[in-house]
Amino acid sequence: MSKVDVIVNGLNKSFGSNHVLRGVDIEIHAGQVLALVGPSGSGKSTFLRCLNLLEMPDSGTIHWNGEDVPYKTMSPLQLSEHRVRMAMVFQHFNLFPHRTAIQNVTEGPVHVLGRSEVEAGKQAMELLDRVGLADKADHWPPQLSGGQKQRVAIARALAMDPQVLLLDEVTSALDVEIVAGINDLLAELAKGGMTMVMVTHDLRFARSVGDQLVFMDEGRIVESGTPDALIESPQSPRLNEFLAAVL
Amino acid sequence: MVPTLRRLVCLLLMACGVANAQLRDGELSLAMSGAFQPFSITDSSGALVGFDADIATEIALRLDLEPELVQIDWSGIQAGLQTKQYDLICGSMAITVERLQTMHFTLPYYVSGAQIFVRSGTDSIRGLSFGVTEDSTYAAYISEHPDEFPGVTVLQFGSEAEIVAAMQSDKVDAFVSDLIVGGFYASKASGVEVVPYGGLLYEEACGIAARQDDAALVMRVNGALFAMVQDGTYARIFNKWVGSEPDLAVLMSSWGEFAGEIPASAATTSQGDAEFVTDVSGMLPLLAKGAGLTILLSALTAVIALFSGTLIGVGCIARSKIVNVLSTGYIALVRGTPLLVQLFISYFVIATLLNRVAGHEIMGAFGAALFALVLNTTAYNAETIRGGIASVEAGQWDAAATLGMRRPMLLKRIVLPQAFRNSLPSLGNNLVVLIKDTSLVGAITLIELTYSARNIVFQTGQAFVPFFVAAAFYLVIITSVSLAVRAAEARLGRGKRDARMAA
Numbered sequence: 001m002s003k004v005d006v007i008v009n010g011l012n013k014s015f016g017s018n019h020v021l022r023g024v025d026i027e028i029h030a031g032q033v034l035a036l037v038g039p040s041g042s043g044k045s046t047f048l049r050c051l052n053l054l055e056m057p058d059s060g061t062i063h064w065n066g067e068d069v070p071y072k073t074m075s076p077l078q079l080s081e082h083r084v085r086m087a088m089v090f091q092h093f094n095l096f097p098h099r100t101a102i103q104n105v106t107e108g109p110v111h112v113l114g115r116s117e118v119e120a121g122k123q124a125m126e127l128l129d130r131v132g133l134a135d136k137a138d139h140w141p142p143q144l145s146g147g148q149k150q151r152v153a154i155a156r157a158l159a160m161d162p163q164v165l166l167l168d169e170v171t172s173a174l175d176v177e178i179v180a181g182i183n184d185l186l187a188e189l190a191k192g193g194m195t196m197v198m199v200t201h202d203l204r205f206a207r208s209v210g211d212q213l214v215f216m217d218e219g220r221i222v223e224s225g226t227p228d229a230l231i232e233s234p235q236s237p238r239l240n241e242f243l244a245a246v247l
Numbered sequence: 248m249v250p251t252l253r254r255l256v257c258l259l260l261m262a263c264g265v266a267n268a269q270l271r272d273g274e275l276s277l278a279m280s281g282a283f284q285p286f287s288i289t290d291s292s293g294a295l296v297g298f299d300a301d302i303a304t305e306i307a308l309r310l311d312l313e314p315e316l317v318q319i320d321w322s323g324i325q326a327g328l329q330t331k332q333y334d335l336i337c338g339s340m341a342i343t344v345e346r347l348q349t350m351h352f353t354l355p356y357y358v359s360g361a362q363i364f365v366r367s368g369t370d371s372i373r374g375l376s377f378g379v380t381e382d383s384t385y386a387a388y389i390s391e392h393p394d395e396f397p398g399v400t401v402l403q404f405g406s407e408a409e410i411v412a413a414m415q416s417d418k419v420d421a422f423v424s425d426l427i428v429g430g431f432y433a434s435k436a437s438g439v440e441v442v443p444y445g446g447l448l449y450e451e452a453c454g455i456a457a458r459q460d461d462a463a464l465v466m467r468v469n470g471a472l473f474a475m476v477q478d479g480t481y482a483r484i485f486n487k488w489v490g491s492e493p494d495l496a497v498l499m500s501s502w503g504e505f506a507g508e509i510p511a512s513a514a515t516t517s518q519g520d521a522e523f524v525t526d527v528s529g530m531l532p533l534l535a536k537g538a539g540l541t542i543l544l545s546a547l548t549a550v551i552a553l554f555s556g557t558l559i560g561v562g563c564i565a566r567s568k569i570v571n572v573l574s575t576g577y578i579a580l581v582r583g584t585p586l587l588v589q590l591f592i593s594y595f596v597i598a599t600l601l602n603r604v605a606g607h608e609i610m611g612a613f614g615a616a617l618f619a620l621v622l623n624t625t626a627y628n629a630e631t632i633r634g635g636i637a638s639v640e641a642g643q644w645d646a647a648a649t650l651g652m653r654r655p656m657l658l659k660r661i662v663l664p665q666a667f668r669n670s671l672p673s674l675g676n677n678l679v680v681l682i683k684d685t686s687l688v689g690a691i692t693l694i695e696l697t698y699s700a701r702n703i704v705f706q707t708g709q710a711f712v713p714f715f716v717a718a719a720f721y722l723v724i725i726t727s728v729s730l731a732v733r734a735a736e737a738r739l740g741r742g743k744r745d746a747r748m749a750a
Contacts, residue, residue, distance in 0.1 A: 054645055076653045084651035094642035098664050098739075108650035111660060153646075160650060 005030040005195055006051070006164065011060035013043075013050055020046045022219035023060070028164065033196045035206035035227065038216035039242060044199040047216070048166050051197065052086040053079055084112065087157035088166040091173050093149040095141040101152045102128060102137040105159050113160070120159070127155035131185060147178035154185065165189070167198035171205075183209075203246055207231060215239050275312035277303040277455075278328065279338035280321040282406035282705040284431050285488040286339045288523075289318065289702040293533050293694060296521040298488040302356055303337040305480060306455075309471040318702075319692045320405065322381045323591070325349070327692070328458060330599040332612070335468070336456040339425065341384040351459055353468045355452030355501045357485070357493070361385055362426040362447055364433050366414070367440040374398040375420035378410035384451060385423040395448075405701070407432040412710030415439050423448065427489055435708025452501050523706045530703050530716055537699025538720045544613075544695065545682045545724075548620040552681075553674070555621065556628025560666075561658060563633040574629065581626035586619065587687050593619035594691040616688040620681065627677045635670030636662060668739045675732030679725050696720055 006028040013021040020043045028034050036044045049055040051062070053071050062069040069082060095104050105124035109115045115123075128134050131151035141149060150170055157165060167186070171179040183205050190196060190209045200206050206213055206227055213227040217238050223230055231247075234240045279287035279299045287299040295316040307314030317333045328336050328350065342352045361384070363372065377396065379386040381403045389396050402419055404410045410422045411432045422429065426447065433441035455472075457465050475481040476495065485493040524530050562574030581589070594615040601610045610618070639662050647661040667674075689698030700717035704710050 049645075052649060054648055080651040080653050083649050086649075088645075088649040090642060090645065092642055094640070094646035096643065096646070096661055096665075098668065107660070108652075111656060112651040156650070166649075 005065060007061075007063040008051070009061045009063075011047065011050060011062070012058045013046055013055060014058055020219050021050065021057070021060075024216075024219070024221055026214060026221065026224075028195065028197055029211070030195050031193045032211035033190045033198065033209050034212045034214060035210035036197065036199045036214050036216060037201070037203060037206060037242075038222075041218075042216040043219040044216050045168050048088070048168050048197065048199055052083050052088055052166060054083075054088075080112065084108075084160050085162055086164045086166055087160045087162035088168065089150070089153050089157050089170045091169040093141075093146070093153045093173075095144075095149050095152055095156075097141050100138050100140055101133065101144065104141070104152055105156045108156065108160050124155070124159060127158055128152070130158075131155050132181075145178075146174050147181060150174060150182055151185065154182075158189075163195060165194055165196045167196060167200070169199050169201065172201060201246065203231065203243075215242065217242075273311075273313055274315050275307040275310060275335070276315035276317055276333035277307070277335045277337040278317040278319050278324055278333045279303070279336070280324060280406070281318040281702060282321065282408065283339055283425075283428050284408075284705060284708070286425075286428065287318075288521075288706055289533075289694075290521040290706070291524050291529055291533065292522075293536055293699070293702070298357075298484060299337050299339055301484045301488070302475075302481075303335075303455075305475055305484065306337070306468055306471045309474065310467055317692055318694065320690050321383070322405070323595075323690055325382075325456075326591070326595050328456060330595045331458070331602070332594070332599070332692070334457070334461070334464065339428075339453045340456050341451040342454040343384055343387075345387075346456070349459070350456040351462060351465045352454035352456055353465050354472055355454050355498065356472055356481075358450055358452045358497050358501050360426050360447035360450045361388060361423055362429055363421060363423050363444040364429050364441050365421040365444040367442045369421070369444065372396065372399065372421055372444065376400045376402060376418075378402050378404050378413055378419035378422040380404055380406060380410070380424070388448060389423060406705055408435075408704045408708050409701075409710060411436050411441065411708055412704070414441060415710070425451075432708045437709070450497075524703050525707070527712060527716060530700075530713055533699045533703060534696060534713075534717060534720055537694055537696040537717075538724065540693060541682065541685050541696040542724060544616060544620060544685045544688065544693075545678070547617055548624050548681055548685075549678050551617075551621050552624035552628050555625040557632050557663070559625060559629035560632030560636065561663075563629065564636055566654075578626045578630050578633075581623055582630070586623050586684050587690060589619040589623055590616060590687055590691055593622070612688075612692045616685075616691060616693055620685065620688075623684070624677060624681050627680070628674060631670045631673040631677060632666055634673070635666035635668075638669045639665045668736075671732065671736050671739060675729065675736075678728055678732070682725055682728065683721070 008024060008026045011021050011024040024043070024047055026034070036047065038044050046055060050057045056071060062071065074082065096107065099107060102121065102124050105127060106117070106120040109120035109123065110117055125134060125137065128137050131154055133148060133151050133155070136144060136148060141152070144152065171182050174182065179202070183202070186196070187209045198206075210227045212224065213230045214224040215222045215230060222236050222238050223234065230239065231243065234243055279295060281287050281289050281295055283297070283299070285297050287295060287297045290296045295318055300316055303316055304314040315333075317327075319327050321338075324336055324338060327333060340346070342355060346352070365372065365375070369375070374397070377389060377399050379389065379401060386401065386403060389399065389401055402413070404413065407422070407424050407428055410419060410424070413419045414422070415436055415438055421444065430443070455468055472481075476498070482493055482495070524533065559574045559577060562570045563578070565571050565574070594612060597618065598610040598615040602608050643661055643665065644657065647657040652661065685695055686697035688695055689701070694702065696717055700713040703713040707713070
């Protein structure tokens with residue numbers, strides 16, 4: 001478990017005069033779960049989006065298994081390949097409304113990975129079964145509840161066989177009683193060895209599944225370490241304030 | 248008056264210079280308005296008939312050429328000649344000094360006069376509102392003789408039939424027109440008795456107009472005219488349409504010393520044998536034919552402009568600055584100019600240039616109309632689709648990009664389908680506007696639904712029924728299209744609808 005998967009150094013990103021990421025260094029280890037917490041506007045989501053290059057960082061380096069990711073000069077094809085290995089799940093699901101649940105899951109495998117419809121369909125059914133929605137395969141997104149939509153979105157991400165799963169506040173838009181089900185699903189994935197980076201407000205869940213907890217504020221990493229250490233003995237006043245506010 | 252005419256004829260003949268006739272292979276195409284009963288008018292099958300039509304046909308045959316009669320609105324008839332859409336105007340065009348600046352004329356082929364018509368019982372024209380046809384010698388005469396028309400206001404119309412309709416609905420009190428033509432339409436007025444007022448304002452001689460570089464053609468037409476008068480054909484045609492014997496002495500004197508011998512009495516023939524529309528059922532075939540053209544133009548334009556509009560719409564959000572500027576510039580340019588102007592440019596300029604470069608006709612009136620309509624509708628569709636793309640949530644782009652989709656696939660599979668669904672109501676609206684906009688192509692010789700209705704008005708002098716029947720045709724076409732668009736919306740929006748029903 002010591003093999004380093006992704007190393008980020010000195011990542012900077014500004015939107016106009018708004019300096020959102022101010023030199024972020026993070027190591028993401030294979031098979032581990034890294035939980036990113038912090039107040040809103042601290043740059044957590046932007047960091048996630050810079051990681052899979054939905055946003056282009058202004059400066060800093062990203063190393064993937066020791067290899068530099070040359071994001072400034074990558075071709076559209078290289079960008080595509082980079083994103084495929086880091087699937088992402090969003091707070092608002094972002095299911096394709098003009099595709100059924102199963103079509104949402106097969107869209108990437110068929111059209112990006114070039115798998116056959118049959119093969120992708122079989123895999124999609126297995127994934128939908130795994131997230132507990134085998135019976136909703138032919139439903140349209142508007143016919144699904146929020147929790148069901150997020151399960152489809154997770155299946156859609158897994159269908160790309162990613163090496164890292166990026167989760168951007170995936171339970172924030174869901175009702176409390178639904179959150180537990182999604183968390184169980186994510187915990188199960190974590191137990192199965194999936195490398196995950198998750199932005200979350202759910203400290204309890206971060207503590208239960210996280211191997212590493214990173215606290216961000218104003219575009220910087222304030223503290224990082226094991227969840228137990230950070231939550232039980234925070235070193236910085238900012239984390240103290242934050243914990244007092246959310247716990 | 249006769250000395251004036253003689254001077255004109257001299258001018259005509261002096262102007263005949265170098266021979267430079269460029270006729271299409273064995274064809275002579277002659278334009279007329281089709282709105283000038285009994286000189287040029289369409290019959291119940293839509294074909295051009297009347298005195299001008301028969302004279303035009305006779306002249307072509309005598310020159311061993313195939314006659315091709317073109318109906319074009321009076322307002323565009325001179326532009327069409329200059330841009331070589333046809334060879335001659337044989338449309339009761341009065342010879343004037345102004346027109347001689349830009350065109351050649353043959354010898355006069357009939358002499359008539361300008362006449363004021365009023366409601367019966369009118370004893371003074373002071374302060375009345377007058378109707379005249381656009382770009383006519385009558386309009387020019389009124390503006391040049393304010394002393395004879397004290398305090399009158401002038402309204403311009405497309406045809407005498409429409410002026411008389413305006414009299415029936417009290418839009419105008421009086422009009423000036425050709426003695427014979429005005430008399431015909433006056434007799435068709437219902438609910439109001441229209442009568443001549445005073446004597447002829449002036450005589451006018453109508454000639455066949457040619458381009459200035461077509462002097463040789465003018466000479467040949469003069470020869471044919473002369474022979475027609477000589478052998479009695481002219482008198483027969485005149486009698487057939489006007490219903491009386493022509494005053495050949497007046498015609499000859501207008502020809503000055505070129506008169507030659509006046510033929511003996513012409514053979515008397517029956518009235519014109521053309522069949523005209525008399526009732527609503529008689530209108531239907533003509534209107535259906537016009538509606539066919541309306542539908543064909545609309546359908547072709549709609550299909551092409553959906554593709555081109557999508558291309559330009561995507562161009563508006565392209566990452567290339569140049570493509571971006573070109574696309575938005577195109578939309579601004581086309582939306583900033585009226586369709587009628589675009590039609591005229593397409594027909595009189597672009598088609599003319601293309602045909603000249605190609606050396607033969609590759610773009611006719613239909614091609615020109617289709618081009619302008621596609622150009623126009625593309626801009627509106629592009630703007631609609633640009634808006635539709637903007638309405639697709641940013642999360643959709645993110646989700647597709649994280650699946651590894653590159654931009655073309657992302658647009659094609661994720662963004663555009665949703666953009667189309669979002670913009671379908673607006674696209675349907677553009678289609679309805681397009682169908683109604685096709686009514687403008689009548690200005691460039693295409694007899695679509697609206698112009699078919701006008702043709703019936705020109706024939707019958709009755710304005711109300713044909714326009715109402717045409718409106719009914721439009722209503723049926725547009726309602727069908729609207730229902731089809733609704734059905735498509737329902738089909739594409741099935742997910743949304745099902746969710747609402749389930750909720």
